[in-house]
Amino acid sequence: MITIDRKRLAQRLSQEEKRFVDGHPRSRELFERARKSLLGGVPMNWMVRWAGNYPVFVAEGKGPHITDVDGLRYLDLCLGDTGAMTGHAPGPAVEAVAERMRRGTTFMLPTEDALWVGEELQRRFGLPYWQMALTATDANRFAIRLAREITRRPLILVYNWCYHGSVDETFITLKDGKAVARRHNIGPPVDPAVTTRVIEFNDLAALETALAPRDVACVLAEPAMTNIGIIHPDPGYLDALRDITRRTGTLLIIDETHTICAGPGGYTKEHGLKPDMLTLGKPIASGVPAAVYGVSEELAGRIQDHASIEDSDSGGIGGTLAGNALSIAAMKATLQSVLTREAYDMTIPLAQRFTEGVEGVIRDTGLPWHVTRLGCRAEYWFCPRPPRNGSEADATADADLDRYMHLCALNRGILMTPFHNMALIAPGTTAADIDRHTAVFRDSVEGLLGRA
Numbered sequence: 463m464i465t466i467d468r469k470r471l472a473q474r475l476s477q478e479e480k481r482f483v484d485g486h487p488r489s490r491e492l493f494e495r496a497r498k499s500l501l502g503g504v505p506m507n508w509m510v511r512w513a514g515n516y517p518v519f520v521a522e523g524k525g526p527h528i529t530d531v532d533g534l535r536y537l538d539l540c541l542g543d544t545g546a547m548t549g550h551a552p553g554p555a556v557e558a559v560a561e562r563m564r565r566g567t568t569f570m571l572p573t574e575d576a577l578w579v580g581e582e583l584q585r586r587f588g589l590p591y592w593q594m595a596l597t598a599t600d601a602n603r604f605a606i607r608l609a610r611e612i613t614r615r616p617l618i619l620v621y622n623w624c625y626h627g628s629v630d631e632t633f634i635t636l637k638d639g640k641a642v643a644r645r646h647n648i649g650p651p652v653d654p655a656v657t658t659r660v661i662e663f664n665d666l667a668a669l670e671t672a673l674a675p676r677d678v679a680c681v682l683a684e685p686a687m688t689n690i691g692i693i694h695p696d697p698g699y700l701d702a703l704r705d706i707t708r709r710t711g712t713l714l715i716i717d718e719t720h721t722i723c724a725g726p727g728g729y730t731k732e733h734g735l736k737p738d739m740l741t742l743g744k745p746i747a748s749g750v751p752a753a754v755y756g757v758s759e760e761l762a763g764r765i766q767d768h769a770s771i772e773d774s775d776s777g778g779i780g781g782t783l784a785g786n787a788l789s790i791a792a793m794k795a796t797l798q799s800v801l802t803r804e805a806y807d808m809t810i811p812l813a814q815r816f817t818e819g820v821e822g823v824i825r826d827t828g829l830p831w832h833v834t835r836l837g838c839r840a841e842y843w844f845c846p847r848p849p850r851n852g853s854e855a856d857a858t859a860d861a862d863l864d865r866y867m868h869l870c871a872l873n874r875g876i877l878m879t880p881f882h883n884m885a886l887i888a889p890g891t892t893a894a895d896i897d898r899h900t901a902v903f904r905d906s907v908e909g910l911l912g913r914a
Contacts, residue, residue, distance in 0.1 A: 464828045466910065471862055474910055478869040482514045485873065488531040489519045511880045513868035523550030525890035528877065536877045537895050539885035544720055547745035547838075548800045549888035555748035558795035559788065568786035575794045576785065579754075582797045586727040587718075587740055589756035594785035598719040598743025599627025601755040602682060604779045605739045606631065608757075609680035609713045612764045619672055619681045619712075621663040623852025625689030626682055626717050627743075631657045636853065662851035663687055664696045669703065673710040680713040680739075685729040688720040690855040691882055692834040692841050694848070704736060713738040713761070719753075722746075723886065724837035726803050732837075747792035748800055754793075800889070809838035809887040812896050816840045816885055819900030827907055841884040842903075870906035871899070 483490065493516040497503035504510055509517050519531045526549055529535050541547050548555070580592045595601040606618055606629070618631055626632045633647040634654035641655040659678060661668040672678065685700060687693035707714045716737040718728035722745060725732045730740060738761050743753030757765065770777075783789075817835045820842050824831045830846040844863055849855040868878050876899055878885060885899070 464830065464911070466863065467912075468862075470912060471866060471910060475862060475866045475869070478866065478873055479515055481873050482869060485534065486514065486516075486518060486530070486532050489514075490516055492519045492531060493517060513865045513872055513880065518872070525549045525551075526888040526895065534875065536872075536875050537891070537898065538877045538888070539899065540877045540879040541886045541888055542744070542749060543879055543881070544723070544886060545744040546749050547723065547886055547888060548748045548796060548805070549890050550749070552748050552796070552800045552889075554795040554799035555750070555792050558791045559750060562788050562791035565787075567788035568783055570782065572785070573787045573790060575787070575790045579790055579793050579797065582794075583754060583756060586797075587730055587756055588727075589737070589740055590759050591762040592754055592756045594790065595743070595753040595755065596751045596781065596784055596789065597627060598717065598741055598753045599629055600781070600784070601741040601743055601753040602626045602629050602632075602715070602717060605715045605741055605755050606680060606682065607778055608765060609715065609739070611768050612761070613679040613711065613713065615677050615679040615712075617657060617659055617678045619659045619661065619678045621683060621687060621852060622660050623690040623856055624682075624684065624687065626684075627719075629682075630654065632682065634658045634660045636660055636662070662853060663693055664699055664850045666699065666702055666706075669706055673706055673712050676710050676712075678710070678712050680715050681707055682715045682717060684717050684719075685721055685733070685735060686724075686836055687852065687855075688836070688839070688884075689881070690852050691843060691849065691858075692836050692839065692884070693850065693852070693855060694834070694836070696850065700733065700735060707738075715739040715741060718742045719744050720839070721836065722801075723839040725806055726801060729836075745801060746796060747789055748796045750789055750792035752789035752793050805889045806838060808889055809891065812887045812891055812893065813838045813840045813885070815893060815896045816887065816899065819896065820903055823900065823904045823907055826904075827911060827913075829907065829911075838887045839884060840887075841882060843883070866910065867903075867906055870909075871902055874902045874905075876902055 493503050502510055504517060521529050521531050526538055527535055528538050583592045584590055620632050622636045624632055630651060631654055633644045634641055635644045641660045643650055643654050659672045661672050714737045716730055718740060719742055721729040738758050739755060741755045746752055813835055817833045817840045820833045831842055831844055833842045834848055843858055844860050845858040871878050
C-alpha cells in the first residue's frame with residue numbers, strides 16, 4: 463500500500479506556502495490592514511480556515527469563477543460552501559434584487575412574491591405549509607422549538623459529527639461512547655448533553671434505543687451527512703428512520719441545506735422521503751440571506767392549536783428581517799430561473815466527470831483513497847473505503863494533507879471548500895474546467911509521491 467512520506471509532505475507544503483505568498487501580495491496587504499479593525503483580520507472567524515497563509519480577498523465573482531484583488535481568476539468549486547451553488551451573480555436573481563431594492567426591501571408585511579415561493583416549495587418538496595427565515599441555522603432553531611412545543615418533550619437527537627449551522631444543541635459528539643460537547647464549542651450556554659442525544663449515523667440499534675424512552679421531540683438529520691464528508695445512508699436506513707420516529711411519536715426534521723445538491727427538490731424529492739419538517743437555506747436565494755422551513759399537513763394543525771397571536775412577536779421564532787421582501791424576491795427568481803432541473807442536468811454529469819477523473823488518478827498512483835458523490839457534489843477521502851458514520855469519517859482527517867492539496871489547487875487557480883475536500887459544481891462550469899482540476903490533482907499527488 464502506498465503511504466505518504468510526511469517529511470516530503472512538509473517540504474512540499476512549505477514550497478506551496480511560499481508560492482502563495484509570492485502570488486498574493488495585495489491580499490496580504492489587505493489582511494494586515496484588516497487585523498487592525500477586524501477580529502482576526504476577517505469579518506467572520508471561519509474565514510481564516512483557508513489553506514493560504516492568509517485569506518484571499520475577492521474582487522468579484524461571476525458564474526463559476528471568482529477574481530481576487532491580485533487579479534487572479536479561479537474556478538470556484540467551493541461556491542460559498544453551497545451559498546453560491548447557483549453560481550455567482552446569476553442574471554435573473556441580480557435583476558430581481560435590483561428591482562426590489564428600488565421598490566423597498568423590508569416592511570414587516572407580506573408581498574405577492576411570497577405566495578409564488580410558497581406554492582413552488584409545495585411543488586418541489588411535497589410539504590404543504592412554509593415559513594421564512596434568514597439562515598438555515600435559524601430555520602433549524604425554529605423547527606426544533608416548534609417540535610418541543612408540540613410534543614412537550616425536552617430532548618432532540620442528532621448524528622455524531624453532524625452540522626446544522628450554529629444551533630447550540632447540535633455541537634455534540636461521542637467520546638468513548640459518552641455524549642460530550644464538541645471540541646472548539648465556544649462558550650456553550652448549556653452542556654449539550656443536557657438537551658441532546660447523539661448517535662452514529664446508520665446505526666439502527668442505537669436509534670431504537672435512543673428513541674425508546676419517548677422523550678425526544680425530534681430527530682434533526684441530513685438525509686446524507688455532508689459536513690464531515692459525504693456519508694450515504696445504508697440501503698433502507700432512511701425508511702427505518704421514518705418508521706421508528708413515527709412509532710415513537712418523534713418528529714423527523716430533514717435538513718436539505720447541503721443535500722439540495724441531489725436535485726431541485728433535494729434528497730427528499732429524489733428519494734421520496736416523508737419528513738414532518740424540512741429546512742433549507744444557503745443557495746435558495748442565490749446568496750442573498752434567506753431560508754425556509756416547511757411542515758406537513760398534520761403538523762400544521764398541531765402548530766395552529768398551540769399558536770397565540772398575542773405571543774407571535776416574542777415566542778422565540780422569527781425576526782424582524784425574516785420573510786423580508788428582498789429575500790423573497792431573490793428566492794422567487796432563484797427557484798423560477800436558476801435552481802432548475804435544467805441546471806442539475808448540466809451540473810450532475812460534470813460532478814460525475816470530476817469523480818471519474820479523481821478516481822483515475824487514485825487508481826494510477828495506487829493511493830488508498832476514494833471518491834464519493836452526491837448529485838452535483840463530490841469529495842475525495844484519504845481512506846480506502848467510504849466511512850459509514852461520523853466517527854469513521856473523523857478518523858480519516860489529515861490536516862496537513864488537506865492543506866497541501868487545497869493549497870496546490872488554490873495556487874493553480876482552483877478554489878476547493880476549505881473544511882474538507884469537497885467540490886460543488888455550479889451552472890456555467892465546463893468539461894474543460896473539470897479536466898483542469900483532474901490535471902492539477904494529478905500533478906499535486908505525483909509531486910507528493912516524488913513522481914513529478
